[in-house]
Amino acid sequence: MIATRISLLQAARQKDQKAQIGTSLSEEARRLLLFEQLCLLHLSEAARRARQPQIALNSVVQLLKLDAESTFGAQQELANVLWLQKEQKSAVACLQKEIGRRKTGVIKNGDPSGKLQLAYALAQLVSACFNTPNFTQC
Secondary structure (H helix, E strand, O other), X not given: OHHHHHHHHHHHHHHHHHHOOOOOOOHHHHHHXXXXXXXXXHHHHHHHHOOOHHHHHHHHHHHHHHOOOOOHHHHHXXXXXXXXXXXXXXXXXXXXXXXHHHHHHHHHHOOHHXXXXXXXXXXXXXXXXXXOOOHHHO
């Protein structure tokens, strides 16, 4: 059902993009893109819970292609999918990279929600390190 919704969103977004002039997205295209990203994130989460790692990975990769800013939710989901696929080292590296990127943004902007996301990412990284057999490499 989510895959059908994603296909419909893609078709609507492509139709809107054909009508646009220039490279900036219209408000409608932005909303469609955001909704498509949310659907892909939910599809990946559902596939991960159903122990379907390939579907989850495909969804999160497609999400990352659409998400130019690479939001925390997309990176976190990628780390979760990698963890499911027994790629703990890659999952931890993904979180470390995202924490470094977020930390720079929080220091520059002083954004309170960014601080909360950074704290959550750090907590997830610590948890991942403690759940890794050889956590000294985290």
